[in-house]
Amino acid sequence: MTLELILAAFGGGLLGAVIGALPAFIFTGFIGLVGVAVIAAGGPEIILNDITFGALFGPHIAFAGGVAAAAYAANKKKVLDSGMNTLIPLSKYRDAGILIVGGVFGVLGLGINYLYSTILVLQTDTIAMTVVTSGIIARLVFGNTGLFGKMIPADDEVAAASELNRRRYFPDLKTLGLNIIIGLGLGLVVSYVVILTNIGPFGFCVSAASLMFAQMGFSIPATHHITLVAGLAAIATGNIFIGAAFAILSAILFEIAALIFNSNCDSHIDPPATAIFICAFIIFAVF
Template identity: 70%
Template sequence: MSLELILIAFGGGVLGALIGALPAFIFTGFVGLIGIGVVCAGGPPTILNDITFGAFLGPHIAFAGGVAAAAFAANKKKLLDSGMNTTVPLNKFQDISVLIVGGIFGILGQLLNYLYATVWTLPTDTVAMTVVTSGIIARLVFGKTGLLGVRNPVKAEMAATSETKRSILPTSKTIAYDIIMALGLGLVVSYIAIITEIAPIGFCVSAASLIFVQMGFSVPTTHHVTSIAGLAGFMSGSIYIGALFAVLAAIIFEIVALNFNTNADSHIDPPAASIFICAFIIMGIF
């Protein structure tokens, strides 16, 4: 790994802190769509591989840097209402240390992904795995609610919600909703991935769609579903297998969210956890 890549990763982490984790991830989606357009036009995959998922806008760098910066800004500097708030551009606080934390976690993301993908060559989505690892480190370093959040939020001032009880499994209504949503998206996205031979199309569309969340609209988070549907469809050649794994990804997302982000004071990314777990299974099978 070159010094240049490490420095670029620092810059990506600073960007994530400046504009906020979610806005940085939205940029990842839009730039990814541009990269896919270039590939479809017969051009090189440089934008898609080296920028969208690389050392600048890669979620393990820009998004993860923004997540860590938010945790630091909320829990250590008392500048932000909650470390779970990934929508706020932290530039508003004009705090140098917040930007430095973002940059440091950008470098950490680059190093972790290099370890996972190149040194250990793990058969999974190492970018998503790095996002989760980075979020865990940020919580343990900057947070007070522990890895699994607090059991009784009444006793914890730093709790992210005011719920008085906690469930480790999603409700049947939530699961039913997720199944229909994931089936619909999974069939479409896996089909597109198969005919175009470009697996991350659905992921990039889903990431870009989160701009509506940033605008305040109730748009769902779907990039875990579309990412896994695209990967499973592409590797298996079957829309049915793509849809099946899309449903699995949706259910894992709910379980991770309930167990790691309930009554917590920083963000550990449930979509990334769902993606790397499902990708590990898919790559093990196909």
């Protein structure tokens, strides 16, 4: 790890705060698609590996920096409506401190990923694991609801009886069924494409780019945890059915992580990244 890379990570995290966490992640998808095209044309992997997942738009740097800056802007500076809001470009508040928090967490993300991938050599998707770790740190440092959320006071009878205060840790049957169908369909097609091209993050990049529609206000679900895991399993096994099975598992884990970490909370801990690193650990361990 060089000084130049550390400084670049500061800039990447600050960029995530400037344009917002979700817009930064959308750029991850689009730049990743450029990298995929270069590889498909027989070119080098530098755009995909060192730029898409590096200091410029690596989720552990730019997205995580934006998430931490949003938590700080909402809970400490009181200028953002919620620390869960990852859509807003935080430069609009004209507060250098908010942007610096993004930069600091960009460097933190670089360091945590280096610890996980190079020093500890963890057999999982260390970038996803870093995104989760960074989100946890941001909540503990800037948040007020604790790691697992804060329930409504029980002495408020109306609130205590409300849906908000009924804590669930597993999705209902309708949500579960929807996730299984989405995981199955996307898992099959992405596994097929990944085996065909031998480019594991292909589906992930498409999914990340598709979130531009969520940024516009359309009800587009996050699917990158499904497509990335399907790609990992397909590359490891060469079997689209195994790819689809892990895609379904990832879709279910996503919903569980969202219920555990993002119910009645004041900052964002990323459910897709949680599902990705758990599934990646299983895939690497088994295959």
